[in-house]
Amino acid sequence: MIKITDLEVRIGDRVIAQVPSLEVRPGECVAIVGESGSGKTTTLMAVLDLLEGATVTGSIDAFGTDVVKHGAKDLRGSRIALVMQSPQGAFNPTMRLGVLLRKALAKHGVKGGEADRRAREAVRDVLLDESILRRYPHEVSGGQAQRFAIAVALALGAEVILADEPTSALDVTVQAEVVAVLRRLHDERGLAVLLVSHDLALVSAIADHVTVMKDGRVVESGPAAELFANPTSAYTRELIAAVPTLPEADHAEG
Amino acid sequence: MLKADNVTLGYGGRPVVHDVSVEVTEGGVGLIGESGSGKTTVARALLGLIKPMSGAITYGTRDLNALGRADRAAFRGQVQPVFQDGSEALDPRMRIGSSIAEALDAHHRLDRAARDARITELLESVGLDPALAERRPHQLSGGQRQRAVIARALAVEPDILVLDEPTSALDVTVQARVLDLLASLASSRGLTYFLITHNLAVVDRLCRTSQVLFAGRVVEAGPTRTLLTRPAHPYTAALRDAVPKIGGAPPKAVGKVEAAPATEGCAFQRRCPLATDVCRTVRPVAREVAGRSVACHRAEEVVGGQISGAQGG
Numbered sequence: 001m002i003k004i005t006d007l008e009v010r011i012g013d014r015v016i017a018q019v020p021s022l023e024v025r026p027g028e029c030v031a032i033v034g035e036s037g038s039g040k041t042t043t044l045m046a047v048l049d050l051l052e053g054a055t056v057t058g059s060i061d062a063f064g065t066d067v068v069k070h071g072a073k074d075l076r077g078s079r080i081a082l083v084m085q086s087p088q089g090a091f092n093p094t095m096r097l098g099v100l101l102r103k104a105l106a107k108h109g110v111k112g113g114e115a116d117r118r119a120r121e122a123v124r125d126v127l128l129d130e131s132i133l134r135r136y137p138h139e140v141s142g143g144q145a146q147r148f149a150i151a152v153a154l155a156l157g158a159e160v161i162l163a164d165e166p167t168s169a170l171d172v173t174v175q176a177e178v179v180a181v182l183r184r185l186h187d188e189r190g191l192a193v194l195l196v197s198h199d200l201a202l203v204s205a206i207a208d209h210v211t212v213m214k215d216g217r218v219v220e221s222g223p224a225a226e227l228f229a230n231p232t233s234a235y236t237r238e239l240i241a242a243v244p245t246l247p248e249a250d251h252a253e254g
Numbered sequence: 255m256l257k258a259d260n261v262t263l264g265y266g267g268r269p270v271v272h273d274v275s276v277e278v279t280e281g282g283v284g285l286i287g288e289s290g291s292g293k294t295t296v297a298r299a300l301l302g303l304i305k306p307m308s309g310a311i312t313y314g315t316r317d318l319n320a321l322g323r324a325d326r327a328a329f330r331g332q333v334q335p336v337f338q339d340g341s342e343a344l345d346p347r348m349r350i351g352s353s354i355a356e357a358l359d360a361h362h363r364l365d366r367a368a369r370d371a372r373i374t375e376l377l378e379s380v381g382l383d384p385a386l387a388e389r390r391p392h393q394l395s396g397g398q399r400q401r402a403v404i405a406r407a408l409a410v411e412p413d414i415l416v417l418d419e420p421t422s423a424l425d426v427t428v429q430a431r432v433l434d435l436l437a438s439l440a441s442s443r444g445l446t447y448f449l450i451t452h453n454l455a456v457v458d459r460l461c462r463t464s465q466v467l468f469a470g471r472v473v474e475a476g477p478t479r480t481l482l483t484r485p486a487h488p489y490t491a492a493l494r495d496a497v498p499k500i501g502g503a504p505p506k507a508v509g510k511v512e513a514a515p516a517t518e519g520c521a522f523q524r525r526c527p528l529a530t531d532v533c534r535t536v537r538p539v540a541r542e543v544a545g546r547s548v549a550c551h552r553a554e555e556v557v558g559g560q561i562s563g564a565q566g567g
Contacts, residue, residue, distance in 0.1 A: 035426065036396070036425055143511070172288075172496045172497055173492055173493060173507065175498075176505035176506060177507040179504065179507075180504075180505075180507045183504065201502075204501055205504045225501075228501050242429065242430035244453070244455030245499070246458060246494065246497055248483065249484070250484050
């Protein structure tokens with residue numbers, strides 16, 4: 001669905017992201033991990049054609065369209081959806097979430113009973129109660145807002161979700177719930193996800209394929225299980241070692 | 255020692271933290287909880303920034319809220335805050351060296367040469383190049399800024415640091431280095447930490463004992479290792495099981511994590527997979543179970559591992 005080849009993003013003379021190859025196939029969760037300044041978000045924004053003031057070369061094939069040449073206007077908000085760290089700011093605060101969702105559907109020509117049906121179904125798909133459609137953005141929690149953002153993407157027919165640190169503003173228990181929703185959509189509906197995160201443990205829990213970036217370059221890339229079990233680059237090993245770990249649970253009697 | 259005794263804390267007459275007791279003892283004390291649990295309110299009270307609605311906060315033998323001006327200044331020298339976003343504690347217009355000098359001047363009278371030597375020493379003690387004294391906060395990286403905040407806090411030679419999510423705004427490799435720094439400072443300078451965080455691994459690293467706060471009440475308290483390896487409260491277990499692990503099982507979401515705390519019976523009942531009738535009507539009181547204090551009617555079953563198989567609703 002998305003295939004990046006020889007992507008290079010520059011601002012002036014400075015290369016801020018260079019990705020020789022990265023592919024997201026249907027039903028796959030692909031993650032880009034890295035720290036601040038690694039180029040991970042830049043890569044994601046390049047796929048959405050949302051980089052301003054940067055020079056982009058190479059090719060990004062998204063559903064048969066080369067985004068670098070032709071832009072992503074027709075794909076954004078339909079087949080490709082963006083989910084950000086804190087979606088609440090992106091929702092119009094004066095509109096109930098249901099109204100907001102129906103307006104978005106109307107833009108895609110979906111109206112009336114069909115719009116209602118899609119809205120309810122999408123909300124149920126992310127394990128939210130339908131009553132959320134009657135609430136205003138400020139009346140829902142961060143985790144609910146994030147799941148609603150995913151529901152909007154689903155209702156609009158997204159086949160791939162581009163998620164930029166989707167859970168890093170959430171409590172760990174709420175994060176677990178959002179992760180459960182993403183895994184379920186991935187397992188049951190074949191939804192593809194391109195996830196950008198600094199959290200290796202989170203990535204290890206949901207990604208099929210991982211690309212590690214540092215200072216704009218890809219340092220390592222491979223199937224998640226393999227990459228975490230046998231990292232080949234020193235930087236990946238450093239990242240893994242830096243993750244603070246919990247002591248093992250102990251359920252012995254007595 | 256710094257101590258809160260059965261304090262109830264709130265704003266505008268509305269309590270948000272109920273009957274919390276904390277003793278900031280050697281080895282460090284962690285306060286664990288999610289956003290909205292009231293943990294920052296407890297930290298503010300221990301810093302003397304808010305007055306308890308009931309109960310007392312004492313430092314040594316003195317009530318914090320009955321301190322005179324001179325004693326209050328001395329207290330501020332002994333208990334220093336380090337907050338999540340280092341940039342807040344540093345004046346953006348001031349060079350790092352001047353920020354540290356300001357803290358030094360508040361407590362010692364040093365001549366210029368001695369002061370500069372002390373600034374160099376402080377920056378080196380947190381692993382920063384002394385040349386950074388000439389920079390302003392925005393010219394530093396997040397990790398450097400947080401180290402500068404720690405250096406500034408150390409300038410007054412405190413006994414206690416109150417740390418509020420000290421590493422959660424940092425990149426993972428930077429976080430690891432700042433945690434190493436805090437761990438080594440604790441032993442080299444005899445510092446004691448009161449740490450508030452949602453990150454269980456960070457507490458495990460820096461605090462020998464911990465308390466878990468849910469909806470403004472302590473639900474479990476005891477040795478950190480005991481709490482994390484064999485939790486006795488379903489909330490502690492839920493927090494632990496939700497943490498993703500590299501190569502481990504996917505994080506578990508147990509129960510309705512966003513259900514509002516109950517006002518009658520146990521506050522956690524709506525999220526609890528083990529809740530029964532008694533949980534709905536009787537508020538559990540803290541009692542000793544398997545080496546820690548826990549406020550749960552079914553703590554024995556949780557310690558026995560029954561929560562692991564329980565399904566959330």
